[in-house]
Amino acid sequence: MSERPTKMHILESTIAAIEANGIQALTTRAIAAQAGVNNAALHYYFGTKEALVEAALALSLDNMMADTQAILSGKESLAHRLRTLLDYMVQGTLTYPNLIRAHLWSPLIEGIGDSPFLQMQATWMDRLVRELRSGAPSFDEAEARRALSTALGGIVFLALMPETASRRAPSIRSRAARERYVDQLVSFVMASRRSPMRRTRT
Numbered sequence: 001m002s003e004r005p006t007k008m009h010i011l012e013s014t015i016a017a018i019e020a021n022g023i024q025a026l027t028t029r030a031i032a033a034q035a036g037v038n039n040a041a042l043h044y045y046f047g048t049k050e051a052l053v054e055a056a057l058a059l060s061l062d063n064m065m066a067d068t069q070a071i072l073s074g075k076e077s078l079a080h081r082l083r084t085l086l087d088y089m090v091q092g093t094l095t096y097p098n099l100i101r102a103h104l105w106s107p108l109i110e111g112i113g114d115s116p117f118l119q120m121q122a123t124w125m126d127r128l129v130r131e132l133r134s135g136a137p138s139f140d141e142a143e144a145r146r147a148l149s150t151a152l153g154g155i156v157f158l159a160l161m162p163e164t165a166s167r168r169a170p171s172i173r174s175r176a177a178r179e180r181y182v183d184q185l186v187s188f189v190m191a192s193r194r195s196p197m198r199r200t201r202t
Contacts, residue, residue, distance in 0.1 A: 007045050010035045014056035015099060023102035026053070053102075054116075060099060061120045064092070068124055078135035079186055085128070086151060087182045090172060093159035100160065125149070138193045147192040151185045 013035035021030050028049050032039050046052035071085045093100050106115035128148060132139045158172050158181070172181045 006037075006041075010037065010042065010045055010052070011056045011059050014052055015060055018053070018056065018102050019096050019098045022098045023053075023105055028052075057099075057102060058116055061103070061116055065120060065123065068127065072127065072131050078132065079190060081131070082128075082189060083182055083186045086155065086185050087178070089152070089155050090159060090178055090182060093155055094173065094178075097160055100156065104156075121152070132189075136193055140192060143192040144189070147189045151189055154185065 010031070014031050017031045017034040018026055020034070021027075026049075028039050028042055031049075031052065032042055035041075042049070042052060046055060067088060068085060071088060072081055074081055074084075076084070103115075103117040106112040107118050112118075125145060125148060129139075129141060129144050132144050133141065158170065161171075170177075170181075172178045
């Protein structure tokens with residue numbers, strides 16, 4: 001196996017190990033077992049566990065942005081592309097909750113304001129706002145950003161809630177509930193467009 005495929009295999013295995021174990025309980029032994037290699041291979045390719053985890057999380061962010069670009073570059077209506085993207089985010093967070101928690105660890109727990117996740121989120125936001133305003137110039141940029149931030153926060157909160165909390169908070173784990181929730185989010189974001197009356201105010 002050549003170096004590049006081996007490195008990529010280790011990175012993908014690290015992502016799987018993060019999801020299986022959580023970022024706090026993650027060990028190089030768990031990563032090596034997931035990848036089917038020994039600890040020496042991890043050290044050879046990445047040096048430290050921290051460098052390996054950082055590279056794996058960066059890969060997952062790159063994948064998210066590539067998927068976002070593909071969805072937004074489609075020819076469907078603006079509302080349809082927005083719905084597809086938000087549904088992708090809901091499903092991704094439900095499927096990979098520990099990976100999302102790993103991304104949120106630096107900004108929320110360590111207070112790092114320029115973490116790779118926040119940088120990606122800013123890029124994601126800029127791309128989506130451009131798409132919204134291109135498809136419907138009546139979108140107010142500031143209100144669109146607030147609406148998108150609210151939608152993103154709602155997705156993360158509900159998707160990361162433990163299943164045992166479903167009696168105290170709405171659950172979006174069933175397909176029907178998820179679809180209704182995404183429809184609500186799309187309606188909420190689309191409502192940030194300015195009405196004709198608001199556009200004429202000075």
